[in-house]
Amino acid sequence: MRRAVLIAIPYAWLLALFLVPFGIVLKISLSDTAIAIPPYVPTLDLAEGWTGFRTFLSELDFENFVWLTEDDLYWKAYLSSFKIALIATFFTLLVGYPMAYGMARAPQEWRPTLMMLVILPFWTSFLIRVYAWMGILSNEGFLNQILLWLGVISEPLTLLNTNKAVYIGIVYTYLPFMILPIYAALDRLDGSLIEAAEDLGCSRLQAFWLVTIPLSRPGIIAGSFLVFIPVLGEFVIPSLLGGSGTLMIGKVLWEEFFSNRDWPVASAVAVVLLLILVIPIVLFQRNQQKQAEAEQ
Amino acid sequence: MGDIVSSTVFEPWEDARAEPLIRFRNVTKRFGSFTAIDNLTLDIYEKEFFALLGPSGCGKTTMMRMLAGFEHPTEGSIELAGRDIANVPPNKRAVNMMFQSYALFPHLNIWDNIAFGLRRDKLPKLDLEARVEEMLKLTRLEKFATRKPHQISGGQRQRVALARSLAKAPKLLLLDEPLGALDKKLRQDTQFELMDIQEKTGTTFVIVTHDQEEAMTVASRVAVMDEGRLIQVATPDRIYENPESVYVADFIGDVNIIQGRTSAVGDDTYSIEWAEGQRQLNATSATSFDNGQTCHLAIRPEKVTITSDRPEDADNAVQGRVHDIAYLGNLSTYYVELPNGTIIKAQTANTRRISRRSFTWEDPVWLSWTATAGVLLAN
Amino acid sequence: MTRLSWFNVVSLTLGFAFLYIPMLILIIFSFNESKLVTVWAGFSTKWYGELMQNEAFLNAAWVTVKVAVMSSTLATVLGTMAAYVMVRGGRFMGRTLFSGMIYAPLVMPEVITGLSLLLLFIGIGLDRGVLTIVLAHTTFSMCYVSVVVSSRLVTFDRSLEEAALDLGCSPSEAFRLVTLPIIAPAVISGWLLAFTLSLDDLVIASFASGPSATTLPIKIFSAVRLGVSPEINALSTLMIAVVTVGVITASLVSKRAMVRQKQEEQAAARVT
Structure with missing residues (x-):
């Protein structure tokens, strides 16, 4: 009996505040835009009972999804989100792996401190960390000042409000998500494996390539998904660091909803984004599961 | 044992x-x-x-x-x-249980661990204290009452687990x-x-x-x-x-198992045909066997005697060669290989010093045992 | 592993420089005299003074803290329950759906979570304000809490609970007297995580909030969109300081506890 209550409370909460809202998004994505409150039709009229439900159903259609394929703004935004997420994940890996590797090779007594240094930014406000780059990347910003002073460039680079700034912002904010799983994988790695590889005739570099990298692969995969998945729907970074040319689907959804007040289209955008996300999420879960099984 | x-x-x-x-x-x-x-x-x-x-x-x-x-x-x-x-x-x-992992509550000290079950019974304070002290005394843990489980040794933890499960009698x-x-x-x-x-x-x-x-x-x-x-x-x-x-x-202790076929000799004695060209073995058994029935003769190694000369009037005697010796300090186990390849273990107490021992590898030896030494088993 | 090579040293130095220099610049320029954030014009704390007079920011900060305390507390209770159900609940109807709903919000883009909750609130005619933000934050942070707590529960020696039952506890007593005290550190870190997530959240709060309640991230976001300002730098510095002090204190406390435990264990080993 107590067990039933224990299960029912969180279950009911998630049903009411997670599943039902998502059902509403799905429903509205099938409705039509209207100048009304709420700004869509049809609305379900429960007073009319079963027939009301039938007419309600018959008025739902896939018009918004058709619209998403016809207006090239949307599919371009999906495509460009995907591209940005992919490239940014790659750069994050490029910066994160050497750091995780260095941490794993650091003396035992430094590791907790290094670990804390990686985690500390994670606890700091995301918004503030993105904001910090606005001052650095602007035309008269810190980076341009230094480059001008060093004589590397003769006139300021335009960085803020471009895709470059978005990449920098993503790498910066998502770096801990990449480092931590890779570090965890490298930390578990038995040092004698490298020695065994060298004993069997590998050079340092070969041992790294043939032993360390393959054994840290689960960490690489986990870290990459942890960056890729949330970046795909990212809103704050493109809207603060990106320019008008930066197309990301999270930003499109936000504008569709808040600026255009087109709820049905915003909902359709959300539904499609979620469908796209299912693939990497399933792959990620499978990777985690394999890893968990390997540990047993 | x-x-x-x-x-x-x-x-x-x-x-x-x-x-x-x-x-x-x-x-x-x-x-x-x-x-x-x-x-x-x-x-x-x-x-x-x-x-x-x-x-x-x-x-x-x-x-x-x-x-x-x-x-x-x-x-x-x-x-x-x-x-x-x-x-x-x-x-x-x-019914109380002492867990394999001991399952001592890490956030409670030894005293509170032992008192845990008694508190559930709403025992009066004085009775409870007396019972915990009694348990501490029984398991010689009086000195450690205020320690936490991670602050004592494995043997002490084991005693705490015992005291805790016995506390509720x-x-x-x-x-x-x-x-x-x-x-x-x-x-x-x-x-x-x-x-x-x-x-x-x-x-x-x-x-x-x-x-x-x-x-x-x-x-x-x-x-x-x-x-x-x-x-x-x-x-x-x-x-x-x-x-x-x-x-x-086979599960309890060390044993030699010899498989063969029985034929009744007397009321409860049987002769066992067990290998080509080997003399039949003699054994007694309280349970009866049919003629020609498959049987297993189980003999403990310590009941097998090893000698260099052929023993007189032994019920069973076989000849072989010392294949291996396991020296255990107090005992030695000789693994003797018979001509047909069977290995029989014989155990002797090392009452003499090692240099004075009479057998070494490859020595020809005789193994013997009495008819009542082994147990005859059907399966 | 073996010693650090020069490559390791360089990558660690550059990496941590990359992580920390931007924040350092932010902090330095919060003490700048000039309104221009990129040109140094002498030391001043005047932006902190102005911040303290900015009613809008102060109100938003108060709302944010209120929301964070309420939602993280609620999320900790619900998340711990959910974790317990996941790890110890055994089989029940709709278990797969339940675990799906626990994990999905972790990977769900915030824009979608925000949008769906907003549509729900409008659908049931709930006025948007502090209550709706608390509901929204509780929902997504309870999932984080449940992940943290369940990872502790998985490694929890089940025979401890069985021992409690064996010694006469009812299941709820066993939870209160044995399980909860032992998993308390995980529950506390779950609360802290939920608290920071709530403090930090911009996107979901933007959807769930109404004109009556604005949180600090919303306020900062709308100010920052117009460009960099020293006042925001000052505010950011304060927030960074609070987090840094909090994280360092927490890690020192846990480190000291670990050292003490090790010493006690060594002392015990000597006695016996």
């Missing part, structure tokens, strides 16, 4: 009028399609120190968890003092591999301590173990289990001297 024989004979299982404390009646336990316990019937009597012995996965832990109330039989019933306990939850059973105490985490020396000392405490408190103990020596040492009766079934239930000396099957003979 240090079985301690007490002066007064304690064997309620021989008494038809004795009421068992625990009664398993045709108990079967299945987990999905896996059968952990297979139609098992067993009586355990009050004040017994009963050992469930078997390899891992034989169902012994499941038996214990059913007694504690963490598992329920799929079929059959379990009675405690004449009452079916199927519907009694673990916290309402007069249960009718039945279950011990799940109680000495498994201790090293060998400490384990031997603790075995005697356990027996001592069992005698003092008069509690019925059921111990689960995979260590045959431990079971033989502490238990009044041993149940050898395999694949969810009881193979043999008997006192330690009977299990050792009169195993009922090759499995038990």
Whole structure:
């Protein structure tokens, strides 16, 4: 009996505040835009009972999804989100792996401190960390000042409000998500494996390539998904660091909803984004599961 | 095998009028399609120190968890003092358990760990304190009362776990591999301590173990289990001297098994044809065998005598060559290879110093044993 | 592993420089005299003074803290329950759906979570304000809490609970007297995580909030969109300081506890 209550409370909460809202998004994505409150039709009229439900159903259609394929703004935004997420994940890996590797090779007594240094930014406000780059990347910003002073460039680079700034912002904010799983994988790695590889005739570099990298692969995969998945729907970074040319689907959804007040289209955008996300999420879960099984 | 024989004979299982404390009646336990316990019937009597012995996965832990109330039989019933306990939850059973991991509460000190169960019974403060002190004294832990579990040694933790489970004076105490985490020396000392405490408190103990020596040492009766079934239930000396099957003979201690065919010679003596060109062996058996029946002669290595000359008037004598010697300090085991390739183990006590020993590798030797030394087994 | 090579040293130095220099610049320029954030014009704390007079920011900060305390507390209770159900609940109807709903919000883009909750609130006619933000934050942070707590519960020696039952506890007593005290550190870190997530959240709060309640991230976001300002630098510095002090204190406390435990264990080993 107590067990039933224990299960029912969180279950009911998630049903009411997670599943039902998502059902509403799905429903509205099938409705039509209207100048009304709420700004869509049809609305379900429960007073009319079963027939009301039938007419309600018959008025739902896939018009918004058709619209998403016809207006090239949307599919371009999906495509460009995907591209940005992919490239940014790659750069994050490029910066994160050497750091995780260095941490794993650091003396035992430094590791907790290094670990804390990686985690500390994670606890700091995301918004503030993105904001910090606005001052650095602007035309008269810190980076341009230094480059001008060093004589590397003769006139300021335009960085803020471009895709470059978005990449920098993503790498910066998502770096801990990449480092931590890779570090965890490298930390578990038995040092004698490298020695065994060298004993069997590998050079340092070969041992790294043939032993360390393959054994840290689960960490690489986990870290990459942890960056890729949330970046795909990212809103704050493109809207603060990106320019008008930066197309990301999270930003499109936000504008569709808040600026255009087109709820049905915003909902359709959300539904499609979620469908796209299912693939990497399933792959990620499978990777985690394999890893968990390997540990047993 | 240090079985301690007490002066007064304690064997309620021989008494038809004795009421068992625990009664398993045709108990079967299945987990999905896996059968952990297979139609098992067993009586355990009050004040017994009963050992469930078997390899891992034989169902012994499941038996214990059913007694504690963490598992329920799929079929059959379990009675405690004449009452079916199927519907009694673990916290309402007069049964306590000492866990293999000890399961000491890490956030409570030793005193509070021992008092934990007594507090659940709402015992008056003074009685509770007296009982905890008594338990601390019984297990010699008075000095450690205020320590936390991680601040004491493994042997002390084991005693805390024992004190905690005995504090409520249960009718039945279950011990799940109680000495498994201790090293060998400490384990031997603790075995005697356990027996001592069992005698003092008069509690019925059921111990689960995979260590045959431990079971033989502490238990009044041993149940050898395999694949969810009881193979043999008997006192330690009977299990050792009169195993009922090759499995038990082989599981308990070291043994030579010689397979052959019987032919009756006298009332209870048989001659065994066991290998081409070898003389037949002689053995006695209380159970009868048909002529030509397949049999297994089980002989303990310490009952096989090794000599350099052919022994006179031995019931059984075979010749072979020393193939290997395992020197164990107090004992030596000789692995003697017979002409047909069979290896027979013979054990001798090393009463002389090693340099004066008479046999070495490849020496031709004679092995001999009496007709009553072995046990003749059908399967 | 073996010693650090020069490559390791360089990558660690550059990596941590990359992580920390931007924040350092932010902090330095919060003490700048000039309104221009990129030109140093002498030391001043005047932006902190102005911040303290900015009613809008102060109100938003108060709302944010209120929301964070309420939602993280609620999320900790619900998340711990959910974790317990996941790890110890055994089989029940709709278990797969339940675990799906626990994990999905972790990977769900915030814009979608925000949008769906907003549509729900409008659908049931709930006025948007502090209550709706608390509901929204509780929902997604309870999932984080449940992940943290369940990873502790998985490694929890189940025989401890069985021992409690064996010694006469009812299941709820066993939870209160044994399980909860032992998993308390995980529950506390779950609360802290939920608290920071709530403090930090912009996107979901933007959807769930109404004109009556604005949180600090919303306020900062709308100010920052117009460009960099020293006042925001000052505010950011304060927030960074609070987090840094908090994280360092927490790690020192846990480190000291670990050292003490090790010493005690060694002392015990000597006695016996």
